[in-house]
Amino acid sequence: MNFNLKIWRQKSNKVPGSFQSLFVKDISEDMSFLEMLDKINEDLILKKEEPIAFDHDCREGICGTCSLMINGSAHGPQKAITSCQLYMREFQNGSEIYVEPFRAKAFPIIRDLIIDRSAFDRIQQAGGFISVNTGSAPPANTIPVPKEKANQAFSSALCIGCGACVASCKNSSASLFTAARIFHFSKLPQGQAEKTNRVLNMVKQMEKEGFGACSHTGACSVSCPKEISLETISEMHREWRKAFLNKTT
Amino acid sequence: MSLSFFNSSHIPSGPLEEKWDKAKFSYKLVNPSNRKKFDILIVGAGLAGASAAASLGEMNYNIKVFVIHDSPRRAHSIAAQGGINSTKNYKNDGDSVKRLFYDTIKGGDFRAREANVYRLAQVSGLIIDHCVAQGIPFARDYGGLLDNRSFGGAQLSRTFYARGQTGQQLLLGAYGALMRQVKRGTVQLFTQHEMLNLIIEKQKAHGAVFRDLITGKLKSFKASAILLATGGYGNAFYLSTNAMNSNVTASWRCHKKGAFFANPSFVQIHPTCIPKSIEGQSKLTLMSESLRNDGRVWTSKIKGDSRPSHQIPESERDYYLERIYPSFGNLVPRDVASRQAKFQVDKGYGVQNKEAVYLDFSDAIKKNGLKNIAEKYGNLFNMYQRITGDDPYKTPMQIYPAVHYTMGGLWVDYNLQSSIQGLFVLGEANFSDHGANRLGASALMQGLADGYFIIPYSLGNFLAQNPDSDFKESLFKQAEEESKENLQNLLSLKGSQTVDQIHKKLGKILWEHVGMIRDKEGLMKAEKKIKTLREEFWKEAFVPGEAFIKNQELEKAGRVADFLELGELMVQDALTREESCGCHFRTEYQTPEKEALRNDKDFSHVSAWEKKSSKENWILHKETLKFENVKLTERNYK
């Protein structure tokens, strides 16, 4: 297969970037999108040009490192996958493909397609945990957790922290990412003790990092590779209101 | 060959059951108010590093954590699918510390330390308690209690799991605990920092040199102790189930400063991975071992059979694992399952003449229903379908073995200290508990045991006895200069091959000669080929770009240069071990039934390799393994 690629190149966040046109030939349809970039890079290097910087690691959809905006969709046109799980058989031979980084004020560009997502770590630092010191836990089966609750918790614990939700939101909101963690803990008995502070602190940090507010367009959930549900956001808002009232009264 | 060193593997005397208690009681303690004075560097924050950093942070040590990733949550532990073992005996099927100990020692083909493995089994229950308290959403039964499944090498169910994402959930738990300490100020986090050098004097670690992978700047930090938890080196083979950035660099640089490297040729080849399909493929994808709970492995009984699976009638299918190993069946340990798959393919029974065998779920779907199977393995089935285009609910999966895990690693004593004082090694990066073959669901257990329940005590013991860390500027300067020179050498490479091209060649050599089957002749060939390839690298590679900016090719080049040196040591290790054990199958040493033939008289030892300087050859030290509690037998899964 052949493609006409337009790839975002930007040496650092101090200089402006632009699209570079690259025409690629002889791509196998069983190649993944990232393997195609590998091939382009190999050619660039052998021509003594600078390869395209892009983030990736596990290449199986679980580490959350890969982060490409492909033809304007976070992780590409297919539902429920990450960029590394996208295969060239999904594209039309000869088509034009735009490749950009995930863009948001809170995700500064490091180089080409690589962005800085450390804001996500700081949101987790604000409350993305249950405070239990090593050695102090009760025996594991002390508190039964209804299977259904455990499954609900699991479904939002699946978030891989990729940032697609932010990139596809017109307000660059990190609500889905933040809510996923809050929802996970709110379904479990172990998560109850710190419920109030968790939601207040995490939401506050999210705002401080420069992510926008949620206006319920739902674009985040559509682009989320783990299909984290919008219900998590509603729950976060409910919890936040309760917590806010609790704190102020 | 000096044996004296290993008088100091520091295993406490006395009965097996009491050793760990005895060690803990003998450990010196650090007064809580003094802990802040100690600078601890933790390199790597996968399960092992993150759990250690969180636990030591809770104790108020002064900690710096370094990872090459943009967040600790991306460590390769995130990809572990199947589960984590523990001796809870919730299924009431007769599990106990002793049984997990025995299964692990036997699974490792009697090439691990009894004392370490016993301790691992002892703390395994605490891990599950702690992880549940952290809110990890393990699978539960309808009563709301924790569920278990079976893994290879065991005849009972002791594996805890969170669907097919156990590693992710455990890592996010440890990551959360680590983030909590960052917030408390006990841990400082340095993401995108790669350790390039160890600062030592008189065999004692004083600090380390890192490269900031965004600015390219070198930075060094002093330390009272350094904990290395940088994962395994399976990527030496280029194609493996490891993440693309997994590497041996931190361990290797420590090895070059004197840390012994143990059993480097003990590499686990996992039986159930998606077979390689195209040139240019960048990695292989694991299909979790848990699938062997319900999937049946088979090939056609007819050589060169080109029929698709549905045209092969039941009577012409060879469920070869069930046939050869009636009591363990599809759940034999990994080394055994991998080797048998290779034998089937080599004999001409591969799926449509490819390097693949079937893993079939049709019987399980018939018996338990589609919903049940989907609930257990849904994400794996989806992953398979996405990659191959085939639907495993309808046609059997095709699988083949792939490089997966490294039992070898830096040598450590019972306290997890390497042969360099003050340098501790945790998780997959050390060689400790799995002998010549790791059982499924035991790596997560070991990483978390090391980090949550062993290092917090053994490190205190070291610090209490080594209260001062002196800072000598000249040592730091020298180490930084070394790293700078190494980077400049790499950047001056302007040949005609990419680093990946050379890495692929190394991978081919290792896969062919140091893979599932090894022999003297092949190993000697590999030795020569790797030497030549290393010269080729330093002449012909091309490394683009500059030093003081994000430069992924430069990062790769440093790592591949280290793999090229490690490859040579792997070959030496495999050559000198003139027996077969676990993953290490030398064709010269096999039983009439083609099983691994151990030589306990001459090889019941850990091979620990020392490199005194780049010009000298490696020196082999042997740590004799004493078995006082188990009888050495031929591993029998029939």
Ligand SMILES: Cc1cc2nc3c(=O)[nH]c(=O)nc-3n(C[C@H](O)[C@H](O)[C@H](O)COP(=O)(O)OP(=O)(O)OC[C@H]3O[C@@H](n4cnc5c(N)ncnc54)[C@H](O)[C@@H]3O)c2cc1C
């Ligand atoms: C696909 C897959 C599935 C698996 N499934 C299971 C399973 O079901 N059960 C089980 O028990 N085991 C499983 N394993 C094995 C297990 O996941 C690993 O052995 C284990 O997670 C390793 O953890 P770790 O903490 O030692 O290293 P890792 O998680 O690999 O972490 C390494 C850390 O070191 C850092 N690092 C690396 N190099 C440097 C450097 N030079 N400088 C600074 N930092 C560095 C990285 O950033 C990272 O933080 C699986 C492995 C794979 C590959």
Ligand code: SF4
């Ligand atoms: S919520 Fe979804 S899109 Fe957002 S970070 Fe998590 S996995 Fe990525």
Ligand code: FES
């Ligand atoms: S590279 Fe890990 S999710 Fe894509």
